[in-house]
Amino acid sequence: MASILGVETLQHTNGTDAxxxxxxxxxxxxxxxxxxxxxxxxxxxxxxxxxxxxxFNDVTFDPESVWSxxxxxxxxxxxxxxxxWFNCHLFVNVTTHTETAQIYFRKNGxxxxxxxxxxxxxxxxxxPSTNTPIFAATGILDxxxxxxxxxxxxxxxxxxxxxxxxxxxxxxxxxxxQGYRLR
Numbered sequence: 479m480a481s482i483l484g485v486e487t488l489q490h491t492n493g494t495d496a497x498x499x500x501x502x503x504x505x506x507x508x509x510x511x512x513x514x515x516x517x518x519x520x521x522x523x524x525x526x527x528x529x530x531x532x533x534f535n536d537v538t539f540d541p542e543s544v545w546s547x548x549x550x551x552x553x554x555x556x557x558x559x560x561x562x563w564f565n566c567h568l569f570v571n572v573t574t575h576t577e578t579a580q581i582y583f584r585k586n587g588x589x590x591x592x593x594x595x596x597x598x599x600x601x602x603x604x605x606p607s608t609n610t611p612i613f614a615a616t617g618i619l620d621x622x623x624x625x626x627x628x629x630x631x632x633x634x635x636x637x638x639x640x641x642x643x644x645x646x647x648x649x650x651x652x653x654x655x656q657g658y659r660l661r
Contacts (some may be wrong), residue, residue, distance in 0.1 A: 511558045513540040514656035517646040524642040529582065529633040532568065532644060534655050546585070551629040552657070554621045562621050564657040566630050568613045569647070574640030581615040582631045589618040589631075612652075618660065630655055 479630040488497040490622045498506045524530045535547040546551045554560070568580060576595075583591040593615035619628055634642045 480603040495597065509542070509557055510657075510659060511544050512658040513525065513545050513552065514538040514636065514654060515540070515543075515545050516651040517644065517653045520646055521644040522641075524632065524644070526636045526639045526641065527633065529565050529631050532566075532630045532632050532653075532655075534653075536563050536651075536656075538651075541561055548566050549629075551627045552621075553627040554624060556624045558659060559622050559624055560659045560661055561618055562628065562657050562659050564616065564620050564628065564655065566613075566615045566655045567605070567653060568632060569645045569652045569653065570611050570613065570632075571643045571645045572634065573642075574612075575637040576642070577635040577637055579611060579613060579632070579634040579642075581613055582633070583617050583619060584629050584631060585621065586627055587629075592614070592618055593617075628657075 486499055487495050490496050496507070500506065516536040516538060517534055518536045521530075521533055531550055531649075533550045534545075535550065537545060537547060542558055544554065544558050546553065552562075564583060566583075568581065570576070570579065578594045581593040581595075582589045583593075593613065595611060595613050621628060632642075632644065636642060644653055
């Protein structure tokens, strides 16, 4: 025998809404943090083999206000702590060749996940217009303690001690960080 349970909202015993079921069957959880932040300008003068914090400062959306544009980091509290999925894209220009490059996902200032890339062209030296690697990184981090924070750093080894620029286009956002809490 089949039965049907008709419900719109499930509540915690303290009276707060925990889950809402819409008329089309979409389930909403009110405290499921999500965010996306872009860059407003190029980040220039990144030295050869210097790990540098990537400054994301243009919030596209962040309903729970987990991202700080002043520190370029996500910090969790008791309501937003958990396991987080992150995705980062960077478009990089270099003055010479990129021998190697790394994006680091960091927890509380310590590297947790390293994404390794290589952008060297074959042959001799090339200018920035021909040496523009695109880097993408995705990972899950444990941010389960209130006060844990996440940020992104970048490091590149340029031939002949060149410098790098994280290049944010004015016409569209090609450098961004986004993520959401899984649970």
